[in-house]
Amino acid sequence: MKFALSAEQRQFAASLHELLAGTSGTVRAWAEGKHEPGRKLLRAIADLGVPALLVPAEYGGLQADVADMVVAFEVLGFHVVPGPIVESAVVAPAALGGSRKWLPALASGEALVTVLNPLGLDADIADLVLDLRDGQVAAVRVESLEPVRSIDPARRLFTVDGERVPLGPAGRAFDLGVLAVAAQLLGAGQWLLDEATSYARQRNQYGRAIGGFQAVKHLLADVATQLELARPLVHGAAVTAQDGGGTLARDVSAAKIKAGEAAYLAARTALQVHGAIGYTAEHDLGLRLTKVRALLGAWGDAAFHRARVLESLS
Amino acid sequence: MDLDIDAASVAFRDETRDWLAANVPSPALPSMDTAEGFAAHREWEAKLAAARFSVVSWPREYHGRDASLLQWVLFEEEYYAAGAPGRVGQNGIFMLAPTLFEHGTKDQRDRILPAMATGDQVWAQAWSEPEAGSDIAALRSRAVRTEGGWLLSGQKTWSSRAAFADSAFGLFRTDPGAHRHHGLTYFMFGLRADGVTVRPIPQLDGEPGFAEIFLDDVFVPDADVIGAPGQGWRVAMTTANNERGLSLRSPGRFLAAANRLVDLWRERGGGGALGERVVDAWIGARAYQLYTFGTVTRLAEGGELGPESSVNKLFWSQLDIALHETALDLLGPDGETDEQWVDGYLFALAGPIYGGTDQIQRNTIAERLLRLPREARP
Numbered sequence: 001m002k003f004a005l006s007a008e009q010r011q012f013a014a015s016l017h018e019l020l021a022g023t024s025g026t027v028r029a030w031a032e033g034k035h036e037p038g039r040k041l042l043r044a045i046a047d048l049g050v051p052a053l054l055v056p057a058e059y060g061g062l063q064a065d066v067a068d069m070v071v072a073f074e075v076l077g078f079h080v081v082p083g084p085i086v087e088s089a090v091v092a093p094a095a096l097g098g099s100r101k102w103l104p105a106l107a108s109g110e111a112l113v114t115v116l117n118p119l120g121l122d123a124d125i126a127d128l129v130l131d132l133r134d135g136q137v138a139a140v141r142v143e144s145l146e147p148v149r150s151i152d153p154a155r156r157l158f159t160v161d162g163e164r165v166p167l168g169p170a171g172r173a174f175d176l177g178v179l180a181v182a183a184q185l186l187g188a189g190q191w192l193l194d195e196a197t198s199y200a201r202q203r204n205q206y207g208r209a210i211g212g213f214q215a216v217k218h219l220l221a222d223v224a225t226q227l228e229l230a231r232p233l234v235h236g237a238a239v240t241a242q243d244g245g246g247t248l249a250r251d252v253s254a255a256k257i258k259a260g261e262a263a264y265l266a267a268r269t270a271l272q273v274h275g276a277i278g279y280t281a282e283h284d285l286g287l288r289l290t291k292v293r294a295l296l297g298a299w300g301d302a303a304f305h306r307a308r309v310l311e312s313l314s
Numbered sequence: 315m316d317l318d319i320d321a322a323s324v325a326f327r328d329e330t331r332d333w334l335a336a337n338v339p340s341p342a343l344p345s346m347d348t349a350e351g352f353a354a355h356r357e358w359e360a361k362l363a364a365a366r367f368s369v370v371s372w373p374r375e376y377h378g379r380d381a382s383l384l385q386w387v388l389f390e391e392e393y394y395a396a397g398a399p400g401r402v403g404q405n406g407i408f409m410l411a412p413t414l415f416e417h418g419t420k421d422q423r424d425r426i427l428p429a430m431a432t433g434d435q436v437w438a439q440a441w442s443e444p445e446a447g448s449d450i451a452a453l454r455s456r457a458v459r460t461e462g463g464w465l466l467s468g469q470k471t472w473s474s475r476a477a478f479a480d481s482a483f484g485l486f487r488t489d490p491g492a493h494r495h496h497g498l499t500y501f502m503f504g505l506r507a508d509g510v511t512v513r514p515i516p517q518l519d520g521e522p523g524f525a526e527i528f529l530d531d532v533f534v535p536d537a538d539v540i541g542a543p544g545q546g547w548r549v550a551m552t553t554a555n556n557e558r559g560l561s562l563r564s565p566g567r568f569l570a571a572a573n574r575l576v577d578l579w580r581e582r583g584g585g586g587a588l589g590e591r592v593v594d595a596w597i598g599a600r601a602y603q604l605y606t607f608g609t610v611t612r613l614a615e616g617g618e619l620g621p622e623s624s625v626n627k628l629f630w631s632q633l634d635i636a637l638h639e640t641a642l643d644l645l646g647p648d649g650e651t652d653e654q655w656v657d658g659y660l661f662a663l664a665g666p667i668y669g670g671t672d673q674i675q676r677n678t679i680a681e682r683l684l685r686l687p688r689e690a691r692p
Binding site for chain 1 (some may be wrong): 318576584589594598611622675677680681683
């Protein structure tokens, strides 16, 4: 048993962190509908191989370990990379297995795909809209799009109407999407903890760093503990996916519940530790807080995932 | 990254499971905190030892099997899943033994470990004092040099198992001029030696699970000092890390309790508002199991336990209470009388107190893992 990231995986994460450092301007531009910097960033992410990870080699992909995908999405979540990247890099390759048309374009990052959930994230710029329902996948011939405002301005959502063209079984597409979102939540939570901790070290009140007060320390210690214990569930679910294990639904649901709870606790705590500065649009904290809140409901809310875990235990 | 269990470990796990299925006593033994129950648990330790199951991770020469850390975790999972008796020897096995392996002499190991493994000598811990609880470095019990050894005096309290155990271990101040954690020395002493008075203290369940120990010029030979005189704090940290960390609480206890909780929920109709708490408890136990596999990997690659042991302890102490509270709530009026869940619940309530309270663990996590400013030290 070796239940830890490999040196290569740590290196991969470090390269992604390096690429994505200082991208909050790109996130804000995306929220305003200015896609160009974001598209450029997504191309750079593709150059590092992220959308190719889960694509089979015969279609130009890297056919990598599912754990590599989880490593990548934790970093993407840390930097709140915008766009339909879970959909394009994780869900679509699984839902469109065997497609000579789409898989190479997905692997190279040329194609962006979105998946109705039930709203379509970035459906206005997607090359293909998919609908996953009852274990089947359908392509949507888009007839009309209506923007819907998300709590997270960087999540540009649309109601999508149009004819469904059945494509076949969805396979593990949904569960892999849930896993990628769980990894994103973990990454966002880690950023929030890191930021709040570093702020608590510098911010002085009553003549001392606020991080020296036990009321603050204990809040942050609880966040660290919840994140530390959520991460193994995300990694464990990746191992299940890699092994083709029969407990995938249970394991990704457990991972999303715990990663979501930990990230949300991190968000609330980070806001409280920062005080008013954290409540401003100018601070990057808000980019994560609203993302985490949105992702708690997307790809199955906690009640949905708890019901799935319970069902597997009964 | 994988969760594969190698063939040798699978074989070991199967052997453990078969042996436990054939040997776990039924009905359960009486409480180990009664004279009769203590004796029965001591016999059980001997039976475990005869089959080389009492200390699987120890070297063969001390009744062990040289089992890997992973195998020890698997052993514990099987042990709790089988509903096997609580370990009356656990203070010695999980706290004193790691200290002897790291800081003891060969003579000490040869003398003490075999009798510990078989239950012939059962050990109590003697850390806390009336004025030194979370703040152990404030301890006042002292040891004064005498010919061939030391004379120990003072008072220890909340000493688990001391009511019926044979011996105890703890820290005493050997340099009265030294401040706090300086000038302390780690001693082993007999609980029936001249000058020792043990006064049992009944716990919440009415049984004397711990005791006060009064020492009045108790002679301890030099051979029963662990590490160098004055180095007791450093020596004891080995023990503290083992108690808070991996050793004392393997995931086995929580996995077994979580599975029993799921069974209980199903027996009670499987519906209702408590389903959410049942699933959260199960996920918590699973998270702790996987976290432990990560720790096992890290330690096998030469890493150290470090402040992560506080993350460990904070998480399981809360998980244990949540598990048992959920069971009692599921049982409703029967929660008052269900012996197994009530015992488990009362035991769980102590978790956030012993081995460093949850508040001390949070300080440790904040200061050592998150590098926040340290508390003022006296």
